[in-house]
Amino acid sequence: MARSSAHSATVLHDIHQRQRADGPAAMLGIGTANPTSCVLQEQFADWYFQVTKSDHLAELKAKMKKICDRSGIKKRYFYHTEEIIGGHPELINRALPSLTARLSIITDAAPKLAAEAASRAITDWGRPAADITHLVVATNSGDNEPSVDLRFAGLLDLRPTVRRTLLYLQGCSACLAALRVGKDIAENNRGARVLVACA
Incomplete structure (x- = not known):
């Protein structure tokens, strides 16, 4: 039994070695x-609050500008254009379910x-x-x-x-x-x- 097990292990090891690559x-x-839509970081907060119709949230916008200024990011690429966002009100209205719309948009883009x-x-x-x-x-x-x-x-x-x-x-x-x-x-x-x- 021991000889048979050792032989089987050797055979399996040899098969495995033949199947493996020679190196890493x-x-x-x-x-x-990147998607074609690009927004410069210094314009991102203004763009985002305009597109999401949130310009009235001035205090939140100021915080976001501060974060953007300190992030080290230079530009952001988006698949979502103003037209896509405008055609899907559920993307900016938190009261509306949006998962289906988000997934259908990315299903074509990805x-x-x-x-x-x-x-x-x-x-x-x-x-x-x-x-x-x-x-x-x-x-x-x-x-x-x-x-x-x-x-x-x-x-x-x-x-x-x-x-x-x-x-x-x-x-x-x-x-x-x-x-x-x-x-x-x-x-x-x-x-x-x-x-x-x-x-």
Whole structure:
């Protein structure tokens, strides 16, 4: 029995070693993308209170300006334009439910923005998108069908056989979680080329 167990352990170890990558994961390309709407930080408080029809809250606006001045942020990018916000009164009226509207807006925006950033990363990598074997997508967009990772893969013309992993609602730590998953996939699958996207 002992000899059989030791032999089985050796066989399993050998199989595992053949499946693993030869070394640690490495970033081969990086790409970023921002929504087209941009507000300079020094104008942000005025813009925000105007768009949300909250100019009458002068004391709160003054506090926000103070915070903005000390934040070190230079500019802010938004998908939400004044037109989008104006077309959805539930986004600024706290008495109205807004989750459905927020998720439907981001459901269309997230895959497009992620695909734009990913295209830049693929160009930086220097190989075709068809060489990607695994896709990890982190997003706060809703759980719609088809899912954001599937729509994203379609926008990039990834192979239908690409192995997809989707991380939902990770908040501000989404990218870190996605990179951790991508690293594990790359190091435990010989020849894997993992695209990680966060939107």
